[in-house]
Structure formats: structure tokens, C-alpha cells
């Protein structure tokens with residue numbers, strides 16, 4: 270089974286959590302794109318979606334699913350999104366697709382985060398994948414110096430401007446043994462918009478595409 274086939278299996282398995290007449294929180298990335306394809310088969314039953322990126326909004330609208338502004342909803346039953354890494358405590362690294370800020374907002378609105386991943390995303394310790402940090406452009410050098418003090422090697426993500434007009438620093442060589450503490454440390458830096466550590470708001474259910482089929486793990 271290829272990695273994309275495992276992503277597809279996880280994405281389609283998430284349909285189980287979609288309820289009638291609901292507004293569904295939708296993340297960003299290639300695994301989520303499979304979920305959006307699956308959601309298309311249920312579009313008459315749901316009210317619509319709240320999206321975490323321009324890319325996902327365009328994809329949802331292309332298949333005829335109404336996209337609501339996050340300000341139009343007080344809560345969401347579920348938020349379905351992928352991850353770049355996820356540990357046994359359901360803490361995640363996200364932001365590989367540069368959508369971490371809006372993803373964190375929509376995840377915060379939702380009751381339940383349904384994480385859809387292939388089995389290559391499971392790790393014991395977060396940090397093999399470079400940690401994305403969304404930064405106000407004027408703070409790029411200052412934040413870079415501060416991230417070095419925290420033990421990382423920050424690299425500017427060339428040519429990328431987020432949906433919010435900011436830049437991304439990817440922090441290499443971090444072994445994040447205390448994700449909540451690291452999330453707090455980086456969040457506290459003036460100029461950081463969002464750090465791609467989802468520890469305070471981790472996943473609630475993980476659907477893992479594997480060669481043997483889709484594994485479901487609930488908190």
C-alpha cells in the first residue's frame with residue numbers, strides 16, 4: 270500500500286464522524302483532500318464547512334460545499350485534519366502546509382479533533398519533522414535568534430507567505446520531550462503568530478492508515 274493509499278483510507282474513514290445537518294471543520298493538506306473527496310458524497314446531508322485555508326476553501330467550493338466563516342459558528346462537532354507528526358499522547362506537529370494558524374483556530378472551535386494520518390506520521394518524540402513557526406515578517410531575525418536559544422536550528426521557508434501574510438521559520442533538530450512546555454515557550458515570543466505544536470489542543474481521535482487497514486485510536 271502506498272503512503273497516499275494509506276492517507277486515502279484514513280481520509281475516507283473520517284466520514285464515520287460526520288453527522289447530518291452539521292457544519293464540519295476541515296483542515297489542510299493531501300490527507301484532508303481525500304477527506305474532502307469523501308465529504309463530497311455526503312454534501313446534501315451537511316450544512317457546510319469551516320475551512321482552515323484558502324486551498325481547502327477552494328476545494329470545498331469546487332465540489333459544492335458551502336464554506337462558512339469561522340466567525341459565523343459558535344462551535345463545531347468535529348474538526349478533521351492531518352498532522353506532520355503525532356505522538357502517543359496525541360500531541361502533534363503541524364504546519365508543513367503553512368496553514369497552522371487557521372488550523373489551530375478551527376481546531377479550538379471544534380469539540381472533537383479527528384486526526385487523519387498515514388502510519389509514517391507516528392513518532393515517539395516530536396521533532397524529527399522541522400517545527401513550523403508562523404512569524405510576523407519584521408520579527409524574523411529576532412525569533413530566529415530566540416529559537417536557537419531554545420535549542421533549534423531555524424530555517425526561513427523561502428518563497429512562502431501564509432494566508433495571513435506572515436512568514437514561516439522551520440525549526441530543525443529539536444527533540445521535543447515536553448510539547449506543552451515548548452508550545453508555551455515559543456508562543457511567548459513577541460512576533461510569533463502560531464507555533465505548529467498542537468499539544469494544549471491535541472487530537473481526540475486518530476485514524477491511522479496502515480497496510481493492514483485503518484486503525485482507530487481514541488483518547
Ligand SMILES: O=C(CO)[C@H](O)[C@H](O)COP(=O)(O)O
Pocket residue numbers: 296297298299300301350351352353362363364365366367368369372
Ligand atoms: O498541518 C498541515 C498543513 O499546515 C497538514 O495537516 C500537515 O502538513 C499534513 O499534511 P499531509 O496530509 O499533506 O501530509
